[in-house]
Amino acid sequence: MAGASTERALGKGDLTRRRILDAAAAEIARHGPAGAGLGAIAEAAGLRTGSLYFHFPSKQHLISAVLEEGIRASLQRLDAAMAAPQRATPAERLRAGITAHLRALAELSDYAVVVLAPQFAALHREVPGFRALRREYLRRWAELVAAAQDDGTLPAGPDPAEVRDLLLGALNAAGLAGQPPARTAEVVAALLRLPS
Template identity: 80%
Template sequence: MTGASTELPGKGGLTRRRILDAAAAEIARHGPAGASLGAIAAAADLQTGSIYFHFASKQRLVEAVLEEGISASLRRLDEAMALPRGDTPADRLRAGVHAHLRALAELSDYAVVVLAPQFAARQPPGFRALRREYLRRWTELIADAQADGTLASGPEPGEVRDLLLGALNAAGLAGQDPARTADAVFALLRLPPC
């Protein structure tokens, strides 16, 4: 089980983290309908009723897993953009690709839940806002790379973003090596060497 890295204060925060990590693993394996609160509690080393101290309902727990998965990915993207890798759009795009692949690898259970098709139609508002922000930042990365000639300027930035993230998600969820996937993407995009 791979956990998201939000630091939650105190014992209650650690318990909440265990519940979220256990829920992400259970939902990734069985989907939201098939996920068992008993199995989540057992994996978190708790009694089933203890979950309700932290989450009002199973639905709220599923929503919290979705929100944590996307916010952890957003944090990784923010961290990558803050690193001194250079200031060119190509450098920023490379950093974004590495951050996305790292999130898929490190947050594998959360990634499976966040990317699950059954959530496409009914996303909780908190998740929807975070997802919009994540996609906005990627659109900006693509648009900047197109504006300076790093990427072809013909397709709309949102279309390029969706194609790129789709390829990264497919490779990441298939367990492909993140470094090799990044190298392949950079070659495909004809990004100049670092």
């Protein structure tokens, strides 16, 4: 998940934490929170099981960190897409948001499963930091939709939050099914009649 430049900016402890989170996301995505084993997570991260406790005091803290990292990384990708100077019009911003969301699903696939799969919904309610980050992500998407409705890019009338939920639901379904992000973004943009 992290690139070479990111790795240079992180210290050894941060890199170890990243390996643990990535390994935990993969383990939780495959086996669920109850079935995820700390031994398997430690082995995948190249550590001894006891070393996990240096970074996370409990399995629940580790699971919470995975949830928060998944949504935080998606939010960072959305923010980066919105910060690009060529994203001036609401249509361009919406197209950029669609692409960023689909790329996050592909690049963060294990995290995406943990964040989005319905069987983890009860777990989501137990992690206040995740809930706050998720609310922020959804708020920003509602703003994107509302701006696109205000300028006529999208039809006015439907509640922006409902349009956002339908749009994200379609993107999530395509992304979790493994559809190529660039192709899916083009299809969605064509359906929404977004200018190129």
